[in-house]
Structure formats: C-alpha cells, structure tokens
Amino acid sequence: MNVSDKFAAARAQFPVTKRLLYLDSAHQTPLSTNVKAALEEFLSEGHEMGGPKPVWLRRAEETRERVAKFFNAAPAEIAFTKNTSEGLNIAANAVPLEAGDNVVLIEGDHPNNAYAWLNLKRKGVEVRFAKLKDDEIATAGTVAPYIDKHTKVVTLSHVTFHAGQVHDIGGIGKLCKDKGIYLVVDAMQSVGVIPLDVKALNISALAAGTHKGLLVPQGLGILYVAEGLDELQPTFLAMSSMARPPADYIARPEDLEVRKDAARFEFGNVNLPDLQALSSAIDLIESVGVPDIQKHVVALGGRLIKHLDELSVRLVGPREHGHRSHIYVLALPVSKWADFFARNLVRVSPERGGIRVSFGMFNTFDDVDRLAEIIRKGLKEDTLVAIEQVD
Structure with a gap:
C-alpha cells in the first residue's frame, strides 16, 4: 500500500470527517472506529x-x-x-x-x-x-x-x-x-x-x-x-x-x-x-508511520501558509519548514471568527494569538482548500459589514 492509500485508509477510520471540517487535533483528536x-x-x-x-x-x-x-x-x-x-x-x-x-x-x-x-x-x-x-x-x-x-x-x-x-x-x-x-x-x-x-x-x-x-x-x-x-x-x-x-x-x-x-x-x-x-x-x-504523519501535517501547513499569504492573513507562529509541525495560529479576531467557523461546521480552537488550526493524520489537502474558501467567505462578509457600518 502506498503512502496516499495509507492516509486514505486512516481517514476512513474517522467518521467525523463526513460531518465536520475537523481541524482541532491540538485540542483533542476525534474517536477513530478501531x-x-x-x-x-x-x-x-x-x-x-x-x-x-x-x-x-x-x-x-x-x-x-x-x-x-x-x-x-x-x-x-x-x-x-x-x-x-x-x-x-x-x-x-x-x-x-x-x-x-x-x-x-x-x-x-x-x-x-x-x-x-x-x-x-x-x-x-x-x-x-x-x-x-x-x-x-x-x-x-x-x-x-x-x-x-x-x-x-x-x-x-x-x-x-x-x-x-x-x-x-x-x-x-x-x-x-x-x-x-x-x-x-x-x-x-x-x-x-x-x-x-x-x-x-x-x-x-x-x-x-x-x-x-x-x-x-x-x-x-x-x-x-x-x-x-x-x-x-x-x-x-x-x-x-x-x-x-x-x-x-x-x-x-x-x-x-x-x-x-x-x-x-x-x-x-x-x-x-x-x-x-x-x-x-x-x-x-503504525499503519501510516509517525515519520510520514510528520511529513503529511507539515505539508498541509505549507499549503495553508500559501493560502494565508494569498488572503493576506498573518500567521502567528513560525513559517520555516523545520520549525513547525501541525499547529498554525491565524491572526483572526476570536470574537468574530470563532462563531463564524462554528456556523460553517469548522472545528478549530480560540488561542491567545487568534484562531488555532491543527491538523491530524486524517486531514487532507482538500480540507486545507475548503478552509481557505471559508476564510475567504468570512473576509468578504467582514468587509461588507464594515462598509455597511461606514455607510
């Protein structure tokens, strides 16, 4: 079984992925079937x-x-x-x-x-x-x-x-x-x-x-x-x-x-x-292997950082490849964004620097892309609210 098939098999063990965009493994991981x-x-x-x-x-x-x-x-x-x-x-x-x-x-x-x-x-x-x-x-x-x-x-x-x-x-x-x-x-x-x-x-x-x-x-x-x-x-x-x-x-x-x-x-x-x-x-x-899990979550983080740069959202923690793992804090105000993510069925955590996104072995690049689109939507809504308040 190749690496991508191993991750696909692991993801199938987490039914929560069919209900939520679960990005909160630094808080707790969801229960796997086994x-x-x-x-x-x-x-x-x-x-x-x-x-x-x-x-x-x-x-x-x-x-x-x-x-x-x-x-x-x-x-x-x-x-x-x-x-x-x-x-x-x-x-x-x-x-x-x-x-x-x-x-x-x-x-x-x-x-x-x-x-x-x-x-x-x-x-x-x-x-x-x-x-x-x-x-x-x-x-x-x-x-x-x-x-x-x-x-x-x-x-x-x-x-x-x-x-x-x-x-x-x-x-x-x-x-x-x-x-x-x-x-x-x-x-x-x-x-x-x-x-x-x-x-x-x-x-x-x-x-x-x-x-x-x-x-x-x-x-x-x-x-x-x-x-x-x-x-x-x-x-x-x-x-x-x-x-x-x-x-x-x-x-x-x-x-x-x-x-x-x-x-x-x-x-x-x-x-x-x-x-x-x-x-x-x-x-x-062990069906995936910890070294491959590390590579996977770091790669997901790299994809996320690319999206954040495109969206002009600041990353609170380190960007360098060897200095980061599965945890990424987005400089988004908790007072506005925690509820927004919850309404969009995204599980994340509020953190001292903003909103914490944390990946698990079951997350995919599609998850990261979905998150980016949801953030884009939120930024647009935030801009519209700001314009309405000015008007």
Missing part, C-alpha cells in the same frame, strides 16, 4: 465476564512495551499517569531540588508545566523564564543565559500549543547533558505526530497525555523516566510503587524501598480501558 471498538470490547468484557482483570493487566503491559518504542525507550522506563500535568508534577517533585536551586522554563509555555515548578517556590526553589517570541524556536542559546551553577532543571514543551513552534530539544538536551542538568519535556503536542528519541535527545523525563496525537480519550498519560536516575523518588507511595509489595497486604514500616523502574511513580490502578484503546490507536498510527 479505538471505539477497543473501548466497546473492554466494556463488553466487564459487562459479560465480570471483568477479566488479569487479562486486562497483561494487555496493559503489552501496551507499555509498544509505547516504549515510540520514544526509543525501554518498557521499564515507562509509567502510566492520568495526563501530562500529573506527569510533570510527578517529575517536579521527584527531582532532588533544594532551596537556592533554580529551574529554567520558557515564558508563555503551557501554564500547567509552569505551575508544577512554581509550586516549588515554597521550598525556596527559584523559577526563571526565558523570553521567546511566537515565531521563534527555543535553542540552547535561548536558555543558556539563564543557566548558572545552581540550575538543576530545564523544562519546556517539544511543540508549543499556542503557536506551534517545534523547539530544538536536541540542542537543549546536549547543553543539559554537558552541564549535568535534568531535561524535562512536555511532549503532549508531539507524541504520535513527530518521531521522538529520548536517548538521542538526552531527555531525563518526559510527560504526555494520549488524547491528541495518540488518539485516545482523556484520562491516560505517559511518563518516561530515564533508567539510572534512581535519585528521582516518588512523592506518593502505593503497593505498586514498592520493590517488595507485601503478599499478605500488610504494610511493613521497615521496608519502604521502591522499585527501580519507572513504575515506582504509579500508584493504584491504571486506566485499563484507555490502555486497551491505546493499543488499537498504535495499530492505526
């Missing part, structure tokens, strides 16, 4: 068989192995969480930080990453924000001026939610490795869309949810913690965290040693339905 089927299978097993939990747990471990391959990680380096924010908070509280240490972030990056570290100010940890414009990407040069001998962590998104920059994680990772600094990455907007090699990028910890590029409903997150970072310790403990969980279910106060793998950061039951769905989602993603 993911829906996996969730229904889970519910049927619980309904008809009383819940075969050993089977579900085995499948969860199989999914852990498949997830690890997305990052070039080992299964033992993967823990399951609720969402990106929980993973980032786990990382922030696991890193051994003391009063006087500092953490470097990017100003304007996702607030849930910032709050995870700002919460440590009560312990005397300083949080520094590196400046960055919406059309720039973060590089080692961006964060280097904010680093000193007390810097213990650099943390940022791989792809920003608000302007779509694809930051130079490789360059920043090398800087962090050379200086002995932890690199913590929010991969919410990149996983499943951009190939990620945590080893090559020198990432210490990575957090992501699964409801965007990984195509699974909200409620499941992934936390990668590099092997050997045993000094990163969990704030919360449960039997699942322990190196030797008591077989008789009686806690031993004298034995509080935690596991060496990333599962030390899991506590209690994991989201078994979503994990079963995630395995099916990975089937769909």
Whole structure:
C-alpha cells in the first residue's frame, strides 16, 4: 500500500470527517472506529465476564512495551499517569531540588508545566523564564543565559500549543547533558505526530497525555523516566510503587524501598480501558508511520501558509519548514471568527494569538482548500459589514 492509500485508509477510520471540517487535533483528536471498538470490547468484557482483570493487566503491559518504542525507550522506563500535568508534577517533585536551586522554563509555555515548578517556590526553589517570541524556536542559546551553577532543571514543551513552534530539544538536551542538568519535556503536542528519541535527545523525563496525537480519550498519560536516575523518588507511595509489595497486604514500616523502574511513580490502578484503546490507536498510527504523519501535517501547513499569504492573513507562529509541525495560529479576531467557523461546521480552537488550526493524520489537502474558501467567505462578509457600518 502506498503512502496516499495509507492516509486514505486512516481517514476512513474517522467518521467525523463526513460531518465536520475537523481541524482541532491540538485540542483533542476525534474517536477513530478501531479505538471505539477497543473501548466497546473492554466494556463488553466487564459487562459479560465480570471483568477479566488479569487479562486486562497483561494487555496493559503489552501496551507499555509498544509505547516504549515510540520514544526509543525501554518498557521499564515507562509509567502510566492520568495526563501530562500529573506527569510533570510527578517529575517536579521527584527531582532532588533544594532551596537556592533554580529551574529554567520558557515564558508563555503551557501554564500547567509552569505551575508544577512554581509550586516549588515554597521550598525556596527559584523559577526563571526565558523570553521567546511566537515565531521563534527555543535553542540552547535561548536558555543558556539563564543557566548558572545552581540550575538543576530545564523544562519546556517539544511543540508549543499556542503557536506551534517545534523547539530544538536536541540542542537543549546536549547543553543539559554537558552541564549535568535534568531535561524535562512536555511532549503532549508531539507524541504520535513527530518521531521522538529520548536517548538521542538526552531527555531525563518526559510527560504526555494520549488524547491528541495518540488518539485516545482523556484520562491516560505517559511518563518516561530515564533508567539510572534512581535519585528521582516518588512523592506518593502505593503497593505498586514498592520493590517488595507485601503478599499478605500488610504494610511493613521497615521496608519502604521502591522499585527501580519507572513504575515506582504509579500508584493504584491504571486506566485499563484507555490502555486497551491505546493499543488499537498504535495499530492505526503504525499503519501510516509517525515519520510520514510528520511529513503529511507539515505539508498541509505549507499549503495553508500559501493560502494565508494569498488572503493576506498573518500567521502567528513560525513559517520555516523545520520549525513547525501541525499547529498554525491565524491572526483572526476570536470574537468574530470563532462563531463564524462554528456556523460553517469548522472545528478549530480560540488561542491567545487568534484562531488555532491543527491538523491530524486524517486531514487532507482538500480540507486545507475548503478552509481557505471559508476564510475567504468570512473576509468578504467582514468587509461588507464594515462598509455597511461606514455607510
């Protein structure tokens, strides 16, 4: 099957494309047919068989192995969480930080990453924000001026939610490795869309949810913690965290040693339905391949930028090929355009710089051309209203 046929087959898995012009994958991706089927299978097993939990747990471990391959990680380096924010908070509280240490972030990056570290100010940890414009990407040069001998962590998104920059994680990772600094990455907007090699990028910890590029409903997150970072310790403990969980279910106060793998950061039951769905989602993603998904969404973005130039609509984020991915923010006033797009059955998101358009593996060049025509119509209507107001 050639690449175009693979994308056509993938699009057929998303019936929403027959009802809406869905351009909102940076918010959440719609449910695919095979993911829906996996969730229904889970519910049927619980309904008809009383819940075969050993089977579900085995499948969860199989999914852990498949997830690890997305990052070039080992299964033992993967823990399951609720969402990106929980993973980032786990990382922030696991890193051994003391009063006087500092953490470097990017100003304007996702607030849930910032709050995870700002919460440590009560312990005397300083949080520094590196400046960055919406059309720039973060590089080692961006964060280097904010680093000193007390810097213990650099943390940022791989792809920003608000302007779509694809930051130079490789360059920043090398800087962090050379200086002995932890690199913590929010991969919410990149996983499943951009190939990620945590080893090559020198990432210490990575957090992501699964409801965007990984195509699974909200409620499941992934936390990668590099092997050997045993000094990163969990704030919360449960039997699942322990190196030797008591077989008789009686806690031993004298034995509080935690596991060496990333599962030390899991506590209690994991989201078994979503994990079963995630395995099916990975089937769909792998039927196309993440490298081809990246090429596809970047090509869609190139087509969009061409249309925007013809329409004299400004792009808020980066234009350069290697600096962008699937997220494009159009400098259109939200107060006017959010309702206009909704009336025309276009699903997009309001964003701080305007209207955010974000592509998924199921979008096509025809989708981009349709969007351009709808924008053209809106600009014409806006002009007519302005003329009427002047008259």
